Amino acid sequence: MAVARGRKPKKRKAEVPSGGDPNAPGPDEWADMEPYGSFTITDDDGREHVFKLGETAAVLPGGTKVGAQIPLEKYWIVRILGIRRRKFVQNRTKKLKTACSKAQSQTPEFWVNVHWYYSPKEVKEKIRGFTVPHCSKYERIYSDHSELISPLTFDALVPVMKFREDNPDQEPIFDEQFFTRYFLKTSSDPGELSTYTMGSSTRLQDSVGCLCGGPYDLNDKSPLHVMYMCPRPHCRRFYHLCCLLELGHWTPMTHPLIRLSCSPDTDDIPFETPCTLTAERPPQKTSDAMGSSSSCIVDELVTRLPKDLITLAAQSIVRGAALPNLGITGNCRDVVSARRIVYAAILKGTPAVNEWEERLDVDAAIVESDLPVLQHEDTGKAVVLMCPNCHGPI
Numbered sequence: 495m496a497v498a499r500g501r502k503p504k505k506r507k508a509e510v511p512s513g514g515d516p517n518a519p520g521p522d523e524w525a526d527m528e529p530y531g532s533f534t535i536t537d538d539d540g541r542e543h544v545f546k547l548g549e550t551a552a553v554l555p556g557g558t559k560v561g562a563q564i565p566l567e568k569y570w571i572v573r574i575l576g577i578r579r580r581k582f583v584q585n586r587t588k589k590l591k592t593a594c595s596k597a598q599s600q601t602p603e604f605w606v607n608v609h610w611y612y613s614p615k616e617v618k619e620k621i622r623g624f625t626v627p628h629c630s631k632y633e634r635i636y637s638d639h640s641e642l643i644s645p646l647t648f649d650a651l652v653p654v655m656k657f658r659e660d661n662p663d664q665e666p667i668f669d670e671q672f673f674t675r676y677f678l679k680t681s682s683d684p685g686e687l688s689t690y691t692m693g694s695s696t697r698l699q700d701s702v703g704c705l706c707g708g709p710y711d712l713n714d715k716s717p718l719h720v721m722y723m724c725p726r727p728h729c730r731r732f733y734h735l736c737c738l739l740e741l742g743h744w745t746p747m748t749h750p751l752i753r754l755s756c757s758p759d760t761d762d763i764p765f766e767t768p769c770t771l772t773a774e775r776p777p778q779k780t781s782d783a784m785g786s787s788s789s790c791i792v793d794e795l796v797t798r799l800p801k802d803l804i805t806l807a808a809q810s811i812v813r814g815a816a817l818p819n820l821g822i823t824g825n826c827r828d829v830v831s832a833r834r835i836v837y838a839a840i841l842k843g844t845p846a847v848n849e850w851e852e853r854l855d856v857d858a859a860i861v862e863s864d865l866p867v868l869q870h871e872d873t874g875k876a877v878v879l880m881c882p883n884c885h886g887p888i
């Protein structure tokens with residue numbers, strides 16, 4: 495492990511992302527430097543902070559007053575790509591030696607190659623049409639903009655969650671937690687912005703958004719802008735409530751459990767549909783695994799499963815600032831987990847389910863009472879939203 499003892503990072507002037515550190519090695523010297531897997535900073539209290547390849551960290555923004563306390567969201571965030579040590583520190587120029595602290599000049603000189611995370615404001619300057627207000631203040635945009643910076647600018651390790659909007663099993667992202675959902679390619683001119691998705695690569699920004707082309711606005715508290723998701727593998731998109739209603743993507747509600755027919759793991763109905771679910775619907779294809787179940791047995795079985803489990807499994811998958819209890823990722827993970835438990839119970843033919851309450855955040859994820867009741871204007875009968883892609887109930 496590499497060790498670079500230095501002063502407490504916050505007493506060191508930080509580099510700026512643009513322009514770079516004039517003391518940093520050039521490309522030829524960097525190529526010849528000795529690679530390391532980690533470096534350690536010792537602060538004024540004698541505590542050691544280890545930073546490793548691949549980790550994400552906070553560095554003090556350029557121009558920040560020495561010793562200043564700044565809010566967490568003001569830090570610059572980097573990902574560590576490479577750590578190398580200069581081979582001939584003793585031969586470097588007098589000018590550079592005087593610029594170093596005593597501690598630094600007595601130790602091997604390490605440099606860190608990083609990728610910068612951009613703030614939404616910085617992305618706005620590079621991408622036409624990108625709007626800052628739809629982002630969270632803890633949101634950062636990962637980029638291919640690399641730079642060599644001194645280890646002494648590092649403050650602390652900071653995890654940055656990856657937010658894939660089409661991931662039905664997306665980990666929750668809590669308040670004051672950095673995350674990234676976009677990638678900015680700065681090596682092309684103009685820059686290109688893409689969205690992280692479940693595939694191995696990113697895809698264009700608007701391909702996971704609503705029919706209106708609008709992105710997921712994390713600060714829009716309008717109940718009509720709550721987004722509803724179809725979890726089926728070939729859909730996995732969220733749509734604004736108002737867009738679904740305006741464009742006619744709704745149908746009469748035939749059964750309160752109708753949404754159980756939308757599975758995150760198959761584009762078909764995952765079990766022989768319960769009698770009452772099919773009463774007013776055309777025949778549907780079923781997956782091979784569940785196709786042999788008797789529909790009436792399934793219907794009866796579902797009614798014997800725990801009420802909260804069924805309520806959770808059959809409710810809409812939603813997200814939006816109007817539902818702050820769900821956090822920015824919404825209730826998707828809990829709802830699809832509940833559906834999988836129900837499907838497994840149907841497959842086994844038994845209503846016995848174990849420890850399901852420990853695996854699901856039932857209190858937070860059941861939001862029926864927070865959602866508008868959808869009724870037909872004339873008849874007053876309940877309606878259910880439909881996925882614009884597969885026409886399944888969502």
Ligand SMILES: [Zn+2]
Binds near residue numbers: 707
């Ligand atoms: Zn929309």
Ligand SMILES: [Zn+2]
Binds near residue numbers: 725884885
């Ligand atoms: Zn769908």
